[in-house]
Amino acid sequence: MTDKAERPVDRTADKIRCDACPVLCYIAEGRAGACDRYANHGGTLVRLDPLTIIEGAASHGVKAVPFLKGSQGTDWDGDLVQGGRPFITAVGAGTTYPDYKPAPFIVSQNVEGVDMVTVVTEGIFSYCGVKVKIDTDRFIGHERAVVRVEGEPVGHVMTSEYGSKMLSLGGVEHLTGGGKKEGRVTCDALLRLCNREAVEMTVDEGATVIVQAGRAPVINGVEEKLMRVGCGSATIGMFAKQWAQHVDEVVVVDDHITGVLSEHQAGKLLNVPPSGIRVKGRRSTPGRYFQVAEPGTGWGGTDIEDPLTILKEPDPETAWEGLRLLMVSTTGEQSAYYELDSGLNPVPKPLPPDLRTSVDLIAENCEPSLCSVLFMAGAGGSLRAGVTQNPVRLTRSVKDSLTYVSCGGAGAYVWPGGGITVMVDVTGMPSNSFGYVPTPALVAPIEFTMRLSDYIALGGHADQVRPIAEVVSDKVRRVGPGGAQDDPMARHHFRWPADS
Numbered sequence: 001m002t003d004k005a006e007r008p009v010d011r012t013a014d015k016i017r018c019d020a021c022p023v024l025c026y027i028a029e030g031r032a033g034a035c036d037r038y039a040n041h042g043g044t045l046v047r048l049d050p051l052t053i054i055e056g057a058a059s060h061g062v063k064a065v066p067f068l069k070g071s072q073g074t075d076w077d078g079d080l081v082q083g084g085r086p087f088i089t090a091v092g093a094g095t096t097y098p099d100y101k102p103a104p105f106i107v108s109q110n111v112e113g114v115d116m117v118t119v120v121t122e123g124i125f126s127y128c129g130v131k132v133k134i135d136t137d138r139f140i141g142h143e144r145a146v147v148r149v150e151g152e153p154v155g156h157v158m159t160s161e162y163g164s165k166m167l168s169l170g171g172v173e174h175l176t177g178g179g180k181k182e183g184r185v186t187c188d189a190l191l192r193l194c195n196r197e198a199v200e201m202t203v204d205e206g207a208t209v210i211v212q213a214g215r216a217p218v219i220n221g222v223e224e225k226l227m228r229v230g231c232g233s234a235t236i237g238m239f240a241k242q243w244a245q246h247v248d249e250v251v252v253v254d255d256h257i258t259g260v261l262s263e264h265q266a267g268k269l270l271n272v273p274p275s276g277i278r279v280k281g282r283r284s285t286p287g288r289y290f291q292v293a294e295p296g297t298g299w300g301g302t303d304i305e306d307p308l309t310i311l312k313e314p315d316p317e318t319a320w321e322g323l324r325l326l327m328v329s330t331t332g333e334q335s336a337y338y339e340l341d342s343g344l345n346p347v348p349k350p351l352p353p354d355l356r357t358s359v360d361l362i363a364e365n366c367e368p369s370l371c372s373v374l375f376m377a378g379a380g381g382s383l384r385a386g387v388t389q390n391p392v393r394l395t396r397s398v399k400d401s402l403t404y405v406s407c408g409g410a411g412a413y414v415w416p417g418g419g420i421t422v423m424v425d426v427t428g429m430p431s432n433s434f435g436y437v438p439t440p441a442l443v444a445p446i447e448f449t450m451r452l453s454d455y456i457a458l459g460g461h462a463d464q465v466r467p468i469a470e471v472v473s474d475k476v477r478r479v480g481p482g483g484a485q486d487d488p489m490a491r492h493h494f495r496w497p498a499d500s
Contacts, residue, residue, distance in 0.1 A: 014028060014029055015027055015028050015029075015040070016040050016043060016044075016045055018033050018038045018045055019097065019098055020033075020035075020037070020038050020045075020047075020094065020095050020097055021035065021095065021097050021124050021437040021439065021441075021443075022097070022098075022124075022437070022439050023035075023437055023438055023439055025038075027039065027040040027045070028040060029042070029043065034437070034438045035435055035436060035437045035438065035443070036435070037435050037437075037443065047092065047094045086109075086468065086472055087118065087409055087487070087488055087489065088105060088107045088118050088120055088447070088468065088471060088472075089120060089406075089408050089409045089430065089445055089447060090104075090105075090120035090121055090122050090407075090408065090445030090446055090447050091122075091408050091429075091430050091433050091445045092122075093105050093120045093121060093122055093445065094121070094122060095121060095122045095123070095124055095443070096121050096382065096383060096385070096386035097124060097382075099382035099383075099385055099386070100385075101386070102386055102387075102461035102464045103119045103120060103121040103386035103387060103461075103464075104120065104121055104122075105118075105119075105120045105121075105466070105471060106118075106119045106120075106460070106461060106464045106465050106466065107119075107120070107465070107466055107467070107468050107471050108452055108465050108466065108467055108468065109467065109468040111489045112491070114451060114491075115451065115452040115453070116449060116450070116451060116452065116489055117449070117450055117451070117452045117455045117460070117465060118447055118448070118449045118488070118489075119386070119387045119447065119448045119449075119455075119460070120445070120446075120447045120448075121383065121386050121387075121445075121446060122435070122443050122444065122445055122446075123377065123379060123380075123383045123443070123444055123445075123446050124437055124439070124441050124442075124443055125377040125378075125441055125442050125443070125444055126172055126175055126176060126439065126440075126441040127171070127172045127377060127378045127380070128170060128171075128172075128175075128190070128375065128376065128377035128378075128441070128442050128444070129155070129168065129169055129170025129171040129174075129190065129376055129377075130169050130170055130190055130193050130194065130373050130374060130375055130376065130426075131158075131166065131167070131168055131169075131373075131374045131376055131423070132166065132167040132168075132169060132193070132211055132371065132372065132373055132374075133161070133164045133165075133166055133371070133372040133374075134164060134165045134166070134167070134209065134211065134217045134371055135163060135164050135217070135224065135227035135367070135368075135369040135370050135371070135372075136163075136164070136165060136217055136219060136224045136227070136301075136369055137163065137228050137254070137255060137300055137301030137329075137330060137331070138165075138207065138219045138224065138296075138297045138301055139206065139207065139255070139295035139296045139297060139301060139303070140157065140165050140203050140206050140207040140209055140219060141157045141203030141204065141205060141206025141207065142157065142205065142206065143157055143158065143159055143160070144156055144157060145157045145203050145204045145205060145206055146203070146204045147167055147169060147201050147202070147203055147204075148201060148202050148203075148204070149185050149186075149188075149189045149199060149200070149201050149202075150185050152178075152179075152181055152182045152185040152186065153174065153178065153182060154169050154170065154174055154182075154185065154186045154189050154190075154201070155167055155168050155169030155170060155171070155174065156168055157203060157206070160256075162231075163227045163228045163230075164227070167211075169186075169189065169190065169193070170186055170189075170190045174186040175187060175440055175441065176439075176440075183440045184438075184440055186440070187436055187438075187440035187441065187442065188436075189201070190442055191434055191435070191436050191442060193211065193212075193213065193373050193426070194213075194373065194375050194426050194433070194434040194442065194444070195426075195431070195432050195433070195434050196212065196213045196214060196373075196426060196427065196431070197212065198210050198211070198212040198215070199211055199212070207219050207220050207297070208220055208221070211371045211373070212371055213371055213372065213373035213426050213427050214370060214371070214372075214427045215370065215371055216368065216369050216370060216371070217369060217370075217371050219297065220297060222297075224369035225331075225333070225368070225369055226331040226332075226333060226363060226366035226367070226368065226369055227331075227366055227367045227368065227369045227370075228254075228300075228301075228329075228330035228331050228366060229330060229331065229332075229362055229365045229366045230330065231254050231256055231257040231259070231330065232251075232252035232253065232254030232256075232257050232258040232259035232288075232289075232300065232330060233252075233254075233257045233258075233259040233264065233287065233288045234257075234259075235252045235254075235259060235328075235330055235362065236250065236252055236259035236260070236261055236264045236266055236267070236287060237259075237264070237266045238365075239358055239361065239362065240261060240264070240266035240267060240270055240272075241270065242357075242358040242361065243261060243326065243355075243358060244261075244267070244270040244271075244272055246324075246352065246354040246355055246358075247261075247324045247325070247326045247355060248262075248272075248273075248275050248323045248324045248325065249261055249262055249272075249275035249277045249323065249324070249325045249326070250325075250326045250327075250328065251277065251279060251307070251310075251311070251325070251326075251327045251328075252300070252327075252328055252329070252330060253292070253299045253300040253302060253304070253307055253310065253327060253328070253329055253330075253334075254292075254300040254301065254302075254329075254330050255292075255293070255295050255296075255300055255301035255302045256290070256301070257284070257288050257289070257290065258279060258281065258288070258289040258290075258292045258300070258310070259287055259288060259289075260277070260279055260287045260288075260289065261287070262274050262275045262277070262287075263286045263287035264286060264287025264288070265286060265287065266287075267287065268286075274318050275314075275318065275319060275323060275325075276314045276315035276316070276317070276318030276319030276320075276323075276344075277311065277314055277315075277319065277323075277325060278311065278312040278313070278314065278315060279292060279310060279311060279312070280292050280293075280310050280311065280312055281293075281310070292310045293309070293310055298334075299329045299334045300329040300330050300331075300334075301330075307327040307334070307336055308327075308338075308346055311346070313344075314340065314344045316344060319340060319344050320340065320344075321340055321341060321342050321344070322339055322340060323339065323340040323344075324337070324338075324339055325337070325338045325339070325340070325346060326351075326355055328359055328362065330362075331362065331363060331366050332359045332360065332361075332362030332363035332366065333363065335351060335355075335359045336348065336351075337349050337350070337351045337352065337355060372425065372427075373425075373426045373427075374423050374424065374425055374426070375407070375423070375424050375426055375434075375442075375444060376421070376422070376423045376424075377421070377422060377442075377444060378419055378420065378421045378422075379405075379419070379420040379421075379422065379446060380419075383446070384420070386461075387448055387458075387460060387461075388455075388458050388459045388460045388461070389459045389460075389461070390458065390459040393458035393459055394420070394448065394458060395418075395419065395420055396458075397450065397454060397458050398414055398420055398448075399414075400495065401493070401494055401495035402450055402451070402454045402494060402495065402496070403448050403449065403450040403454070403458075404448070404449045404450070404488055404489075404493040404494060405420065405422055405446065405447070405448060406424075406446075406447045406449065406488045407422065407424040407429060407433075407444060407445055407446050407447070408424075408428075408429035408430050408433040408445045408447075409428075409429070409430070409447070409488060410424050410425065410428030410429045411424070411428075411486055411488065411493075412424040412446075422446070429445075433445055447488065449488050449489055449493075450494075451494075451496070452465070
């Protein structure tokens, strides 16, 4: 389908020039531009809409890949949002470039007696990147370490969060501030991550990691299974009652905070006597130890394979022969049971059934390890100009909760402060929502939804508003809502006056 707005076409011999992005490709008859989003069909510049591609493939016997998989198991009835009404996303809509014209689609519809407008466009984002959350205790690299794809720097390791490692990838410095290959590789990696494909990356002085949104991370060739139940101290607190009657001491091994039952406040309140078991590292508060080992891919995110290496010699004045010692990781995936002999040396023994039950309970309370990919970008002045002739009014409308921002129908978190900086979970968006242009930059959908009266008040392109009946046709791709996606037109998104 062609973009709604007419544009002059620059022709050179048998080619036409595309002005949908700054690259300005000259496209031969029957060929597509560098972005694979616009093509020359019979001398006309057309947008390659996803539905057109899927229908064309089906007519030639190629099986289309369904958007919804899993528990629903049936074809969806055509509504993009729950509740029976369609929502026009910007996926496949086209861009406003070179930014002097209105957004490709400005669509009105009546929602529960309120006249609403949704303005959709595919933004060309040079200022964009992804934040990646990797649920693991394994060491993947030190904070600030460079992350590479195909040897090129594409981002860095951020601060760790509770049970997860964090990466910041992309951004204008990598897209445009480095070499040509760095920009190309960064753009390609971002595109694949945002379209929920797997990307292999290496961390300087760290691990090789395969990241795919909604899937378990693969670290140094091993797929992660469980996200830790808590730090070592928290694990002591949660399971102290399970252990107090069956064992004399428990050490929960953790790279950040290793817990010791008899010293911990939970153990004190349960009358667990001092055991004389002593742990290496820096003692923080009772029963909590930092830096018991170096970070790694072993027990509890440390570099150890033998948990006894984090123990000092037992205190001979306190420890006793036959003392029962459980050592366990924060996911329950590693555990070992010992009893002290007459020389106070830990001797490995089979794990008693009661302790096996408690270790299994740790694992049961761990959530599956996943990778989360959040696209982050700033909606610049030119993009906002496609919505209104006075772009700052759109920013104010968003901050005043009169305009709701979504990306491919998925609600976007708008950062506080100046501008419209958005962040969105890519798993809530339709498949293949993202494209690219070789400037390099990502092309991503963004929608602004508001009341028609508010759109007119902020100086919107009122003469370009079209009723939804004119836009929805057999050529429009129809997909289902992603995950727990909310209705972008639901009233609770808007802070309208009470009497409106």
